[in-house]
Amino acid sequence: MAYDSFHILKSTAVPLPIENVDTDQIIPARFLKATERKGFGDNLFRDWRYNQDDAPKTDFVLNNPIYRGKILVGGHNFGSGSSREHAAWAVYDYGFRCVVSSFFADIFKNNCLNIGVLPVQVSPEFLNTIFETITSTPETELIVDLPQQNIQINSTGASQNFEINSYKKENMLNGYDDIDYLNNIKSEIQVFTENTPL
Amino acid sequence: MLFIDRHMVHEVTSPVAFLGLKNRKLPVLHPERTFATADHNTPTINQHLPVADPLSRNQLKALEENAKTHGISYWGLGHKKNGIVHVVGPEYGITQPGATIVCGDSHTSTHGAFGAIAFGIGTSEVEMVLATQCIMQPKPKKMRITIDGKLNHGVTPKDVALFIISKLTTSGATGYFVEYAGEVFRDLSMEGRMTVCNLSIEMGARGGMIAPDEKTFDYIKGREYTPQGVYWDKAMGYWETLYTDEGAYFDKELSFHGSEIDPMITFGTNPGMGMSITKAIPKAEEVEGGAATYAKSLAYMGYEEGESMIGKPIDYVFIGSCTNGRIEDFRAFAEIVKNKKRAENVTAWLVPGSHKVLNAIKDEGLFEIFEKAGFQLREPGCSACLAMNDDKIPAGKYAVSTSNRNFEGRQGPGARTLLASPLVAAAAAITGKITDPRTLI
Numbered sequence: 201m202a203y204d205s206f207h208i209l210k211s212t213a214v215p216l217p218i219e220n221v222d223t224d225q226i227i228p229a230r231f232l233k234a235t236e237r238k239g240f241g242d243n244l245f246r247d248w249r250y251n252q253d254d255a256p257k258t259d260f261v262l263n264n265p266i267y268r269g270k271i272l273v274g275g276h277n278f279g280s281g282s283s284r285e286h287a288a289w290a291v292y293d294y295g296f297r298c299v300v301s302s303f304f305a306d307i308f309k310n311n312c313l314n315i316g317v318l319p320v321q322v323s324p325e326f327l328n329t330i331f332e333t334i335t336s337t338p339e340t341e342l343i344v345d346l347p348q349q350n351i352q353i354n355s356t357g358a359s360q361n362f363e364i365n366s367y368k369k370e371n372m373l374n375g376y377d378d379i380d381y382l383n384n385i386k387s388e389i390q391v392f393t394e395n396t397p398l
Numbered sequence: 399m400l401f402i403d404r405h406m407v408h409e410v411t412s413p414v415a416f417l418g419l420k421n422r423k424l425p426v427l428h429p430e431r432t433f434a435t436a437d438h439n440t441p442t443i444n445q446h447l448p449v450a451d452p453l454s455r456n457q458l459k460a461l462e463e464n465a466k467t468h469g470i471s472y473w474g475l476g477h478k479k480n481g482i483v484h485v486v487g488p489e490y491g492i493t494q495p496g497a498t499i500v501c502g503d504s505h506t507s508t509h510g511a512f513g514a515i516a517f518g519i520g521t522s523e524v525e526m527v528l529a530t531q532c533i534m535q536p537k538p539k540k541m542r543i544t545i546d547g548k549l550n551h552g553v554t555p556k557d558v559a560l561f562i563i564s565k566l567t568t569s570g571a572t573g574y575f576v577e578y579a580g581e582v583f584r585d586l587s588m589e590g591r592m593t594v595c596n597l598s599i600e601m602g603a604r605g606g607m608i609a610p611d612e613k614t615f616d617y618i619k620g621r622e623y624t625p626q627g628v629y630w631d632k633a634m635g636y637w638e639t640l641y642t643d644e645g646a647y648f649d650k651e652l653s654f655h656g657s658e659i660d661p662m663i664t665f666g667t668n669p670g671m672g673m674s675i676t677k678a679i680p681k682a683e684e685v686e687g688g689a690a691t692y693a694k695s696l697a698y699m700g701y702e703e704g705e706s707m708i709g710k711p712i713d714y715v716f717i718g719s720c721t722n723g724r725i726e727d728f729r730a731f732a733e734i735v736k737n738k739k740r741a742e743n744v745t746a747w748l749v750p751g752s753h754k755v756l757n758a759i760k761d762e763g764l765f766e767i768f769e770k771a772g773f774q775l776r777e778p779g780c781s782a783c784l785a786m787n788d789d790k791i792p793a794g795k796y797a798v799s800t801s802n803r804n805f806e807g808r809q810g811p812g813a814r815t816l817l818a819s820p821l822v823a824a825a826a827a828i829t830g831k832i833t834d835p836r837t838l839i
Contacts, residue, residue, distance in 0.1 A: 209590070217433075217688075217690070217702070218686070218690075218691055218694065219453075219687050219688055219691040220568055220569070220668050220670075220691065221806045222668065222803075224784075224803065224806070224807060224808050225803040225806060225807075226807065228807055228810075228811070229785060229786045230786060231437075232410050232438075232786065233410075233414075233439065233451075233452070233454055233456070233457050233786070234457075235413035235414070235417070235456060235457055236413070236414065236415075236417060237414045246810055247806065247807045247812075252483065252811055252812065262707060275688070276569070276687070277568060277569040277602075280568050280569065280602065280668070281411065281504065281599075281805060282503075282504050282784075282803075283411070283502060283503055283504040283518035283519060283520055283801060284411065284520075285411065285414075285502075285520035285521040285522060286521075288520070301568060302627045303572070304572075305569070305572060305602060306522060306572055306573060306602065306604050307504060307518055307519070307604065309767060310519075310520060310535075311520035311521075311522065314522035314523065315521060315522060347696065352435075352615040360666035367534075377522060378522070378526050378533075378534050379418075379422070379522075379525060379526050379529055379530070381534075382399075382526060382529065382530040382532055382534070383424070383529065383530065386427075388532060389401070389532055390426075391399070391532055393428070393531065394403055395400060395628075396403070398403075398430065398431065
């Protein structure tokens with residue numbers, strides 16, 4: 201599924217300074233029963249966001265109107281656990297286009313890149329600076345510049361470069377996905393297959 | 399870019415991928431390399447009746463229809479080959495050394511026990527593989543974990559894995575594929591190796607593998623999808639070359655000794671928060687990571703730093719899952735519960751990983767042992783491991799579980815999971831509290 205392209209994102213951010221946020225928290229398994237990619241944002245962080253009677257938990261950051269924006273900032277090892285792409289869909293569907301952390305779990309990171317959510321890995325020190333800045337001054341904007349591979353705190357100018365695979369970067373800039381690419385080389389895949397026994 | 403030899407598909411992570419194919423008007427390129435089974439969402443009682451939950455029923459129906467449309471073999475609910483995807487793959491010989499195997503499930507690492515390159519993928523990647531039989535991946539780094547020596551009595555493959563994860567943390571192997579080497583892994587049965595490789599993802603590794611040897615070849619020989627006759631000989635010629643060369647380079651090497659490992663149990667909300675069952679819950683300053691996250695985790699579990707785990711009361715026991723839902727796991731459980739009685743405060747769910755496992759439980763007389771001890775057997779599926787079906791641990795209750803994840807709410811909203819081996823689970827089921835299984839063997 202192709203998605204919107206990503207260039208420069210300037211937005212306020214939502215801080216979630218918890219480590220090892222796993223995909224069961226991002227979207228619990230009982231919400232994986234859909235057969236279409238729709239409505240997962242409603243259940244993003246379901247059990248941290250709502251009590252069992254569906255009343256919002258006022259102490260959870262997504263229920264705090266002070267914090268909003270298209271960037272989610274999470275603690276070390278964000279997205280660990282299950283391979284469910286529903287976690288990345290939930291993040292996207294809620295309205296986030298970028299997740300910042302000091303470390304990402306592998307499959308979650310891949311899933312994000314495949315659907316148009318940019319995972320930005322920064323140093324633990326810079327992550328702390330971001331947390332401190334946006335927690336104390338929630339209107340602070342972050343500027344995520346994909347062409348330059350740079351993330352900046354707008355108010356202070358503090359910034360850091362980030363890594364991204366050049367192929368994935370090209371895809372994100374254009375809103376392409378891997379199937380577009382693989383489909384174009386199907387004849388080469390065919391030749392390989394003929395030489396590969398079942 | 400990798401060509402994928404075997405693609406396993408289940409009902410939860412595939413429907414959106416099939417929808418993507420439909421929207422792009424693409425066929426499944428190699429249905430003969432694609433295998434579908436229903437497991438995550440299926441009930442574990444009354445499987446002969448229509449599935450009660452409409453959403454689950456709809457998802458199962460979608461897989462059945464997608465499989466039919468694209469000519470994919472489908473082992474649905476009630477099919478005699480049905481079971482958890484990572485249990486049935488090896489059972490029928492679909493899993494083979496050197497093969498590239500993917501599935502939209504992180505525990506695909508299980509198949510690495512056969513020396514396969516096996517890893518979990520997301521739904522967009524499922525669509526890629528359905529459409530092109532290929533997948534693009536960054537090349538992982540290489541880690542080798544060597545454990546020599548012998549395991550102590552009462553120490554199982556699950557304990558070995560939980561021990562390693564407790565040393566590495568849940569992110570210690572992120573970005574790596576792991577080879578498990580040394581006497582301990584060579585001594586393990588194929589099922590034990592599957593348990594270890596299964597849990598590779600819990601330390602962040604996409605895949606884990608063990609070099610194939612005589613045990614591997616003996617296991618796969620003669621299974622339905624295993625090559626026969628001259629094809630077997632040809633395959634063996636290749637499989638026998640699949641070991642790590644002397645002096646091969648690894649980005650990271652770790653080694654431990656088998657005698658260091660005790661029966662393990664987790665006390666927190668990720669699989670890295672495990673320890674010897676005889677130890678006390680560590681203090682915040684003794685663990686890696688932030689104190690706030692640690693405090694949140696212990697508060698969720700209702701535990702305090704410095705407490706001993708032995709003797710803590712429990713409410714539920716779950717034996718099953720792609721981690722510990724094979725016949726050897728049920729034999730281990732039976733070894734402890736034989737001629738004893740289930741503790742009255744314990745609800746136990748015994749869920750075989752497949753029909754083949756279920757049949758073996760009956761054939762070997764384990765069924766009678768369980769019944770006599772007050773345990774009932776359910777029908778195969780993922781069940782309470784991720785609680786997508788009705789097998790949910792109630793909020794606040796403690797479950798000793800042989801599954802793979804103790805995340806908050808994993809086994810039901812508010813449920814508290816203690817990961818452990820089938821022996822530890824059996825000891826808890828009999829005594830109603832956390833008990834060192836070595837006192838009962």
